[in-house]
Amino acid sequence: MTLEAAFLDPADGGAVIEVTARFVVPQRDLASLERDFAQKIRALAGIPGQSTVEVQARPQAPRLRALPAPVEPALRILVAPRRVVRADGTFIDFTRLEFDLLLFLCENPGRVHRRGALLNAVWHLNSTPSTRTVDVHVRRIRSKLGPGLDLITTVRGVGYRLDHTAEVEIEPDPYASRTDSFLAT
Numbered sequence: 001m002t003l004e005a006a007f008l009d010p011a012d013g014g015a016v017i018e019v020t021a022r023f024v025v026p027q028r029d030l031a032s033l034e035r036d037f038a039q040k041i042r043a044l045a046g047i048p049g050q051s052t053v054e055v056q057a058r059p060q061a062p063r064l065r066a067l068p069a070p071v072e073p074a075l076r077i078l079v080a081p082r083r084v085v086r087a088d089g090t091f092i093d094f095t096r097l098e099f100d101l102l103l104f105l106c107e108n109p110g111r112v113h114r115r116g117a118l119l120n121a122v123w124h125l126n127s128t129p130s131t132r133t134v135d136v137h138v139r140r141i142r143s144k145l146g147p148g149l150d151l152i153t154t155v156r157g158v159g160y161r162l163d164h165t166a167e168v169e170i171e172p173d174p175y176a177s178r179t180d181s182f183l184a185t
Contacts, residue, residue: 071166072087073087073166073167073168073169074086074087074148074149074167074168075087075145075149075151075167075168075169076168076169076170076171077102077103077106077168077169077170077171078171079103079170079171079172079173079176080171080172080173080174080175080176082096082099084099084102086149092144092145093144094141094144095140097122097123097137098137098140098141098144100122101118101122101134101137101138101141102141103170104118104121104122105151105152105160105161105162106151106162106165106168106170107170108162109161109162109163109165109168110161110162110163110165111161112155112158112159112160112161113159113160113161114158114159115134115135115159115160117159118134118159118160119133119134134159134160138152138154138160149167150164151163151164151167151168
């Protein structure tokens, strides 16, 4: 049915007719389109000029916005070769225990780890020879990471915590799961 036929159809008995139209137009042309559309509706429906014809403009559609560029982590820990790489590609040399301590903290972020628990998890010591051992290794890790990368937080009287997890990416050993399943059989 055409627009003219909808207004001239006597079967409606003077009922109100809702007409929905969709136009895609630039924002600057919207006002003139509303004005022209209202005039044409008045003429077709026989509505007097002083009556109002409501033309609702659709709210402005959300615009596409660029997603932020993926942030390169400040530090990548490569588990298989036991290497630590800065964002600029330079390698940081760690001793085995320093690497293991950093990896343990990065794998368990946001928790405060007591010095004794770190000695047990990293050094595999059940007795506590000296909690200064952990302090010395944390100090060495901090000095090797540099002042711009403050990952490890000291919780005074308790232990250490890794806070800035977004700055660290751990690349696991791709063969670790194969080795573990091989050893389990």
